[in-house]
Amino acid sequence: MEAESINRxxxxxxxxxxxxxxxxxxxxxxxxNGCSSLYDETWKPSSLSVDQLQAAEDLxxxxxPRTETPGAKDAKVERFIDILVDGYFSSEEKEFMLSGLDGLxxxxxxxxxxxxxxxxxxxWIHQPEGEIFFRFFKQFASLGFFSSEPxxxxxxxxxxxxxxxxxxxxxxxxxxxxxx
Amino acid sequence: xxxxxxxxxxxxxxAIVVGTGISGGWAAKELTEKGLNTLVLERGRMVxxxxxxxxxxxxxxxxxxxxxxxHEERTETxxxxxxxxxxxxxxxxxxxxxxxxxxxxxxxxxxWTRGYQVGGRSLTWGRWAYRRGDTDFAVxxxxxxxxxxPIRYADIKPWYDHVESxxxxxxxxxxxxxxxxxxxxxxxxxxxxxxxxxxxxAEHYTDRQLTIGRTANITRAHNGRGQCxxxxxxxxxxxxxxxxxxxxxxxxAAEATGNMTLRxxxxxxxxxxxxxxxxxxxxxxxxxxxxxxxxxxADVIFLCxxxxxxxxxxxxxxxxxxxxxxxxxxGELGHNLMDNHFEIGASGVxxxxxxxxxxxxxxxxxxxxxxxxxxPETERANYRRGFSTYxxxxxxxxxxxxPLEFGAEFKDNISTPGNWTMTFLAFxxxxxxxxxxxxLDHDNTDQWGLxxxxxxxxxxxxxxxxxxxxxxxxxxxxxISGFRNISTFNNESPPGLxxxxxxxxxxxxxxxxxxxxxxxxxxxxxxxxxxxxxxxTSNGWGNPSLTYMALTARACxxxxxxxxxxxx
Numbered sequence: 174m175e176a177e178s179i180n181r182x183x184x185x186x187x188x189x190x191x192x193x194x195x196x197x198x199x200x201x202x203x204x205x206n207g208c209s210s211l212y213d214e215t216w217k218p219s220s221l222s223v224d225q226l227q228a229a230e231d232l233x234x235x236x237x238p239r240t241e242t243p244g245a246k247d248a249k250v251e252r253f254i255d256i257l258v259d260g261y262f263s264s265e266e267k268e269f270m271l272s273g274l275d276g277l278x279x280x281x282x283x284x285x286x287x288x289x290x291x292x293x294x295x296x297w298i299h300q301p302e303g304e305i306f307f308r309f310f311k312q313f314a315s316l317g318f319f320s321s322e323p324x325x326x327x328x329x330x331x332x333x334x335x336x337x338x339x340x341x342x343x344x345x346x347x348x349x350x351x352x353x
Numbered sequence: 354x355x356x357x358x359x360x361x362x363x364x365x366x367x368a369i370v371v372g373t374g375i376s377g378g379w380a381a382k383e384l385t386e387k388g389l390n391t392l393v394l395e396r397g398r399m400v401x402x403x404x405x406x407x408x409x410x411x412x413x414x415x416x417x418x419x420x421x422x423x424h425e426e427r428t429e430t431x432x433x434x435x436x437x438x439x440x441x442x443x444x445x446x447x448x449x450x451x452x453x454x455x456x457x458x459x460x461x462x463x464x465w466t467r468g469y470q471v472g473g474r475s476l477t478w479g480r481w482a483y484r485r486g487d488t489d490f491a492v493x494x495x496x497x498x499x500x501x502x503p504i505r506y507a508d509i510k511p512w513y514d515h516v517e518s519x520x521x522x523x524x525x526x527x528x529x530x531x532x533x534x535x536x537x538x539x540x541x542x543x544x545x546x547x548x549x550x551x552x553x554x555a556e557h558y559t560d561r562q563l564t565i566g567r568t569a570n571i572t573r574a575h576n577g578r579g580q581c582x583x584x585x586x587x588x589x590x591x592x593x594x595x596x597x598x599x600x601x602x603x604x605x606a607a608e609a610t611g612n613m614t615l616r617x618x619x620x621x622x623x624x625x626x627x628x629x630x631x632x633x634x635x636x637x638x639x640x641x642x643x644x645x646x647x648x649x650x651a652d653v654i655f656l657c658x659x660x661x662x663x664x665x666x667x668x669x670x671x672x673x674x675x676x677x678x679x680x681x682x683x684g685e686l687g688h689n690l691m692d693n694h695f696e697i698g699a700s701g702v703x704x705x706x707x708x709x710x711x712x713x714x715x716x717x718x719x720x721x722x723x724x725x726x727x728x729p730e731t732e733r734a735n736y737r738r739g740f741s742t743y744x745x746x747x748x749x750x751x752x753x754x755x756p757l758e759f760g761a762e763f764k765d766n767i768s769t770p771g772n773w774t775m776t777f778l779a780f781x782x783x784x785x786x787x788x789x790x791x792x793l794d795h796d797n798t799d800q801w802g803l804x805x806x807x808x809x810x811x812x813x814x815x816x817x818x819x820x821x822x823x824x825x826x827x828x829x830x831x832x833i834s835g836f837r838n839i840s841t842f843n844n845e846s847p848p849g850l851x852x853x854x855x856x857x858x859x860x861x862x863x864x865x866x867x868x869x870x871x872x873x874x875x876x877x878x879x880x881x882x883x884x885x886x887x888x889x890t891s892n893g894w895g896n897p898s899l900t901y902m903a904l905t906a907r908a909c910x911x912x913x914x915x916x917x918x919x920x921x
Contacts, residue, residue: 235760236759237764238764242764261421262423263424291760294759308756311756316421320414320416320419321414322412322414325412328764332713333412333584336713337582337712338711338715340542340544342711343708343709344708344770347711349769351748351750352750
């Protein structure tokens with residue numbers, strides 16, 4: 174995490190140098206932290222119940238677990254899902270998401286340990302209802318995870334202002350990770 | 354302020370330009386720089402360079418819904434705009450019209466993409482900037498389809514020079530007659546896989562080559578605008594002014610002369626006609642906000658409202674103000690609508706170069722320029738005209754892994770670049786056809802009282818024949834370059850989708866078969882010039898904007914000379 178942060182700090186400075194301005198420490202901190210109400214202590218769901226939110230959080234973490242890089246919980250993917258239900262989905266999609274999360278909660282998914290949840294999902298995705306809902310949920314969990322600041326900047330490699338284009342570099346020299 | 358009580362003199366200008374997009378911005382610049390007091394009318398709202406680009410610096414996590422349009426936006430607000438070649442997304446949607454407020458009638462499917470604002474679609478255009486050669490301008494001499502262009506490359510070449518020098522075009526000098534070389538800033542680089550494919554194509558074929566795209570993104574600072582930073586977020590508006598738009602380039606130049614009056618929210622209703630002088634005398638507008646009707650007067654009028662916008666104005670004038678069908682004595686006004694067909698090609702996976710990657714987000718791709726029907730040797734038996742093929746190489750990213758994969762290993766896999774891939778996407782020319790047309794439904798009006806435009810167009814047999822080779826050649830170029838898992842695609846590509854709609858007021862030598870002469874001047878009414886896509890005599894394989902710019906600058910030069918001679 175520390176190394177990632179330093180790399181990103183260097184990347185921002187590198188871009189800034191190309192643009193011909195220096196980056197002050199407060200600006201750098203602002204650029205690194207971003208600002209989003211998703212991470213507020215006071216955040217409240219608009220559409221998901223407490224149980225639905227927990228099911229979304231746990232399933233997203235099974236898909237994108239925290240490893241040496243952040244996971245879905247760090248990215249607040251469940252809050253992204255809540256926002257989709259609130260204003261993005263069609264009424265059919267909304268209903269499908271809510272009933273799917275209810276189903277997981279009913280199966281006591283949220284009461285399991287992380288290892289048990291993993292074992293559960295391995296079997297569940299080979300049952301028809303499980304597979305359909307998992308595919309549906311995963312595409313939006315991915316959208317939220319890789320749009321999030323931790324997902325974009327620490328799991329993938331995000332360079333807001335590359336400064337130039339170079340077509341063929343050694344993979345290691347450009348960070349070794351997929352570009353956001 | 355009641356503009357109606359202003360005296361006629363206060364509403365009098367030397368020139369009126371209708372529209373502020375690619376063509377209108379150029380007309381505004383050229384006419385004001387030549388000293389004409391010019392009124393520039395835009396039907397949409399004001400968009401100021403940089404200050405009205407609200408999303409230009411947003412990070413992915415600062416945009417709602419992962420930057421996608423919501424279900425309601427896709428189905429209710431932007432059902433047509435969101436189907437276009439450009440994904441209309443949260444960061445760009447404010448530069449596209451709301452379909453719900455801007456209706457038109459599709460007799461057959463036609464996706465009409467519009468940006469009603471100062472700058473028009475120059476804010477969101479694809480930025481590919483190609484000259485056309487005599488492979489296009491003299492195409493009638495070879496195949497006799499449609500009518501002959503009244504100009505040749507030599508006529509327009511100085512104006513391509515003029516335009517490129519001002520806007521800044523990055524590109525490689527390829528030495529190909531179908532894409533004549535111009536005045537270029539340094540080209541973008543190809544990436545590892547694209548260079549590989551370029552070499553393989555050069556080894557295998559004698560009739561074609563892979564080239565880096567030419568784009569109006571400046572690879573070094575140019576005319577006071579900043580170098581491109583390789584963000585590839587152009588459609589949000591660029592904080593560096595690093596791509597050409599009217600807002601970043603031509604309108605500031607026009608404003609600097611002190612000769613421009615820019616009036617947003619001004620929908621042109623009709624062109625006014627003076628029977629005494631047998632000239633257009635001005636335009637009548639509807640104020641989009643107040644719905645007030647106001648007349649403005651000028652010696653010369655440039656219609657640059659987009660192909661279908663300008664033709665709509667002429668058609669409405671035909672009903673209300675032009676006597677005896679003036680403006681349409683050819684019978685061709687509204688006819689010969691053309692667009693490029695695409696959504697066809699192939700993609701594949703390559704196993705090499707795993708230790709290599711690119712840096713930065715290049716704002717342009719690669720191109721295999723047209724290699725069919727450009728000479729006697731390249732003539733095809735089954736279709737006329739041709740296509741060019743766009744390509745882009747990259748590495749598989751977050752889409753890797755099966756839909757049922759999850760967990761730490763899956764996460765690790767997709768955060769590491771996968772195999773290199775390459776996609777080819779071909780864009781083809783459509784033939785001029787009198788039956789492909791637009792007209793106005795005068796009994797069916799919009800919220801401003803203007804008749805709705807009816808669009809009636811479909812592809813013909815020639816386009817369908819051409820598509821076979823568009824698909825097969827895309828796959829073949831991947832095969833000979835060592836790709837595997839090659840899959841072709843041939844998706845629905847209704848007219849309008851490529852946003853290259855053109856024709857409906859074509860240029861030509863003969864007033865009996867064309868609306869405009871060789872100077873983009875109406876045969877019937879000599880002080881009206883039409884210099885947007887409406888003027889096009891033939892379609893070409895794509896990327897028309899640079900030609901609109903050059904034709905506009907050329908027509909402005911002619912118009913001002915004629916005005917000074919007292920001929921207008």
